Amino acid sequence: MKQEKSFSPMSGYFMIFSVLILILAGVFGLAIIHHPAFVIAILAAIFLLPGFVIVNPNQSVVLILFGEYKGTVKANGFFWVNPFFSKRKVSLRARNLDSDPIKVNDKIGNPIMIGVVLVWRVKDTFKATFDVNDYSNFVAIQSEAAIRGMAGAYPYDNFEDEQAEITLRSGGNEVSELLEKELSERLEIAGIEVMEARINYLAYASEIAGAMLRRQQATAxxxxxxxxxxxxxxxxxxxxxxxxxxxxxxxxxxxxxxxxxxxxxxxxxxxxxxxxxxxxxxxx
CATH class of the missing domain: 1.10.287 (Helix Hairpins)
Structure with missing residues (x-):
């Protein structure tokens, strides 16, 4: 399986100087000497123009030549590459996914509503570009699947399972670590790094919320x-x-x-x- 590889482009400032020289030489040649050969210089300058690329901080450019992956430019600055390269920009910035609460069943089978906050970023641009169709959509769908898997591993609380040492409501770091592990395994195929994952919404589903509230009050x-x-x-x-x-x-x-x-x-x-x-x- 191919992995991300670095590509070292040429300086864009040197090439922009060369393009300007070709354009000026062609224009003055045609104006003064009136020889059609100077048209070649102008055409060469026009041919070189699509090769310029600007890479901003925390951004990368994936280079493809006729369907073949050539490398990724992660260095920041103004560069020039082969004009035949196809260029795909991939952001390396950290992103937030604030999922809407979804209805799942906990370990005991109680329906609950749970939502998470996920902080992620692209780590491998090759996988993010070529191994999945849309890595942003892939993160959203796999996050929901990971939430369902994590929620089914623990009870909401220990009212019905008194032997449970870790619950979704009081698990804290243990639950977050399991969620991060679950997400990391699922998102590795897309070259995504999970920076943080935690539960930001947790409640009983509406159909049992009233009964559970009365039970908690009775217990108190x-x-x-x-x-x-x-x-x-x-x-x-x-x-x-x-x-x-x-x-x-x-x-x-x-x-x-x-x-x-x-x-x-x-x-x-x-x-x-x-x-x-x-x-x-x-x-x-």
């Missing part, structure tokens, strides 16, 4: 209640121990049960407790 409520009960039990235990140590009051099992019940209601209630004054004994 359960976790909060767990902490409240855990703290209430610790406070009741501490209260009983201090009452016993300071010998403030002697409580039998029934009194302890009543006290624990009252404290748990006060501490675990989601609203402020309303006190009820007992004018009798604890057993009434």
């Amino acid at each position: 409520v359960v976790a909060a209640r767990f902490k409240i009960v855990e703290g209430a039990v610790s406070m009741v235990e501490m209260a009983l121990e201090q009452l016993k140590e300071k010998d403030v009051i002697e409580l039998d099992e029934d009194k302890k049960a009543t006290m624990v019940s009252s404290l748990m209601v006060v501490l675990c209630s989601d609203k402020d407790a309303t006190p009820v004054l007992n004018t009798g004994s604890l057993y009434q």
Whole structure:
């Protein structure tokens, strides 16, 4: 398989000077000597003109002679090449691909919406020009395929897969590295270098978003209640121990049960407790 090769062109300034000399010689020769041979000088100058090429920074020119690849000019400046060369300009600048969110299934099968930002550039001008039809379109299509492959390797979160250490929502660098690897393998055929790839949009699909939101809210409520009960039990235990140590009051099992019940209601209630004054004994 052919690879990119460098081409060293001639200086364009030297050749433009030569073309000007040919044109001036031909014009003055025809005007003064009136000999038709000077027409050849003018025709030669016209023939040389298509060979001039300007290569801007971070730009390259692929040279082709009658269907044969001759090389790539990556040096910046004003040059001259064979006028029969076909010249294709290929940008070497970094480009951004901000993909629209697409619907895919995660590892568990939940439909999610995911979009990525890809920073890429052309590394091998031969592959980008001759191995694919349109390398920009190739990057867009293969990026979507890579997103689907990466999304299927991880769950959205670990609510349903508690053993998952890496998820799309919290994976961070690990998910980005997998995405970059997936994209690099797919885009290598086109001579594309993946500079950066990361997720910029992630959400549940609309048909399950409401249910998943309620599940997350329920999980948060359960976790909060767990902490409240855990703290209430610790406070009741501490209260009983201090009452016993300071010998403030002697409580039998029934009194302890009543006290624990009252404290748990006060501490675990989601609203402020309303006190009820007992004018009798604890057993009434």
